Amino acid sequence: DVKVTQSSRYLVKRTGEKVFLECVQDMDHENMFWYRQDPGLGLRLIYFSYDVKMKEKGDIPEGYSVSREKKERFSLILESASTNQTSMYLCASSFLSRRWGGKLFFGSGTQLSVL
Amino acid sequence: AQRVTQPEKLLSVFKGAPVELKCNYSYSGSPELFWYVQYSRQRLQLLLRHISRESIKGFTADLNKGETSFHLKKPFAQEEDSAMYYCALSVLTGTASKLTFGTGTRLQVTL
Known part of the structure; x- marks a missing residue:
């Protein structure tokens, strides 16, 4: 069974801190994604x-950066955390387009609170 | 730009009643649509995809290109169907396919 593992379930950080969210997948997937999940959005x-x-911006990249030094690991970085970045962060992975069938495998999420 | 609209934040139905979760999309290309589901305290997971024309857990969804819709239906709701449902549209960029999600509909099935 595919495993997408996010390093922390809950994180509490202060405004201005640099925050790292880590994600590891064990299925040799080429694609990896970072989403944020907010009620109503x-x-x-x-x-x-x-x-x-290789990386590409999604729809809301402002205030974030990413790193992918190894195929199985994809990190999300909040350079200077702000309160409006309080959210549930979901990592996902998938095969390349021609194999993926629309199926993303999600991690269990990291609930980040920025105080 | 692509867009997925789920007009209902919450849909509450009685057990045994029919369910229809609405999804509309806008996309200039050839659409590939999906429904994802998140049960309480579980990970988000794929429920079904339009290209497969399958029925999963009694749910079906038909792509209607004329109405740009992909509504999710089930004839008789069960308690275990209570969950958050997201409609998603696949968009092929130059390098990878990515999913654009709607805002989600919470389905609440009551006795």
């Missing part, structure tokens, strides 16, 4: 990566 794509060291 659904899931919004922050960044995605289709290969090691």
